[in-house]
Amino acid sequence: MQETSINKRSVMVLPIILLSYFLILLDNSIIFTGTVKIAQDLALNQAQLSWVSNAYSLTFGGLLLLGGRSGDLFGRRKMYNIGLVIFAISSLFVGLAGSPVAIIMARAFQGIGSAILAPTTLAILMDNFEGEERTKAVAAYGATAGIGSSVGLIIGGVLASQFSWRDGFFINVPISIIMFILAMLFIEEKDTIEGKIDIFGSITSVIGMIALVYSIVGESNNIIALVIAIVFIGLFIRQEAKTSSPIMPLSLFANKERLGAYIARFTFLGAMLALWFLTPQMMQNYLGYSPLTSGLAFFPLSITIFLSSLQVSRLTKKFGNGKLMVIGLTIVALGMFGLSLFNENSNYWIGIAIPMMIIGIGQGFSLSPLTASGIAHTTADEAGAASGVVNMVHQIGGSIGLSVVIAFSSAVTNPVSSFRLQMLIATIFIVISLLAAIFFVLPQSKKK
Known part of the structure; x- marks a missing residue:
């Protein structure tokens, strides 16, 4: 009877989850392919344009731990709906923005909604699926993480070229209203855990994370920001070790499989965000592609992610989660290295499309195992906190990784040489992810 009820709920619960997550990823991707148009419409300089993305990343990454724990304490459906409302209102503000300050502030507000939703x-x-059903659901969630970002680049390109980049944000409003109604109808509110929000831990984590990202992406006072980050992250860890209601239980890191998955996801997203953010700019600025063409150029990545993701449940049964993760990351590393070989004599199909297809296959195999290992062996009381950590390393890893790639390649003025260096650095990130999977995740996976 329990399995039957789970299956009935899954008919609507899983689509609600996946569409919500897709919306979050979609908007970030629209920013990537719409950067040139946004800069033109709002007269943004390069620094202001980077903060359209960074403002979102800062609040999203900085508040994820608090957002995850809030669901444990106050109810997941309640927090989901609050996140939807914030996301819808902020999306409207982004679409209406008429100045650099307005769009940056709206994007920061949007990050708050995403920090609750994700x-x-x-x-x-995790509440609604168990056993093999959970494996399939996590596979779909991981696939959405990859497909959503790459499909978002295509949709963003279509909107920027044929309509307006603003429409990509306006459409969030009616969709969010529909999702709100569906959540009230189909998502059951689970029992909450006893406890209270760790105020000191929340404040120190937000300040520490924001300062850490700013120390890399900021244009001034970077050393001061880094010192602040170290101090507040240290205070946060100390607080989490002694409080009875941590927003990030340190026990989550005691398990080597979860620890390895967090490290691997952090560097993996650093590489992938560099791919998603920098490749459209290279195609528009060097190859002369329109936003539409540069978005459509990601189709080989999207289709191979989709096709390989369909095989994850079957392959997980055959190889195990850890081994599939290692296989996937190895394939991604090969594809990313292939992109780093792009040169002035390369055409799109050989220099970009084929490496993207290889990356897509590996990414489809990797993201679901990374998600599954990130929440492995957690109790019901830890579900929200573990989900917050998974999404935190996803978002912060992407933001910091992209910043590192840009920082190390900024002195190279030739666009092709710069892109090659950027993709080589991204390849190194993937290799680090692979090593984390081999030495932390794989041994634990073999013990099961």
């Missing part, structure tokens, strides 16, 4: 959706998934 971990809550994963925790709701």
Whole structure:
């Protein structure tokens, strides 16, 4: 009877979860392919344009731990709906923005909504699925992480070229209203855990994370920001070790499989965000592609992610989660290295499309195992916190990784040489992910 009820709920619960997560990823991707148009419409300089993305990343990454734990304490459906409302209102503000300050502030506000939605959706998934059903649901969630970002580049290119980049944000409003109604109808509110929000831990984590990202992406006072980050992250860890209601239980890191998955996901997203953010700019600025063409150029990546993701459940049964992760990351590393070989004599199909297809296959195999290992062996009381950590390393890893790639390649003025160096650095990130999977995740996976 329990399995039957789970299957009935899954008919609507899983689509709600996946569409919500897709919306979050979609908007970030629209920013990537729409950067040139946004800069033209709002007269943004390069620094202001980077903060359209960074403002979102800062609030999203900085508040994820708090957002994840809030679902444990106050109810996942309640927090999901609050996140939807914030996301819808902020999306409207982004679409209406008429100045650099307006769009940057709206994007920061949007990050708050995403910080609540992202971990809550994963925790709701864990509440509603067990056993093999959970494996399939996590596979779909991981596939959405890859497909959503790459398809978002295509949709963003279509909107920027044929309509307006603003439409990509306006459409969030009616969709969010529909999702709100569906959540009230189909998502059951689970029992909350006893406890209270760790105020000191929340404040120190937000300041520490924001300062850490700013120390890399900021244009001034970077050393001061880094010192602040170290101090506040240290205070945060100390607080989490002694409080009875941590927003990030340190026990989550005691398990080597989860620890390895967090490290691997951090560097993996650093590489992938560099790919998603920098490749459209290279194609528009060097190859002369329009936003539409540069978005459509990601189709080989999207289709191979989709096709390989369909095989994850079957391959997980055959190889195990850890081994499939290692296989996937190895394939991604090969594809990313292939992109780093792009030169002035390369055409799109050989220099970009084929490496993207290889990356897509590996990414489809990697993201679901990374998600599954990130929430492995957690109790119901830890579900929201673990989901928050998974999404935190996803978002912060992407933001910091992209910043590192840009920082190390900024002195190279030739666009092709710069892109080659950027993709080579991204390849190194993937290799680090692979090593984390081999030495932390794989041994634990073999013990099961």
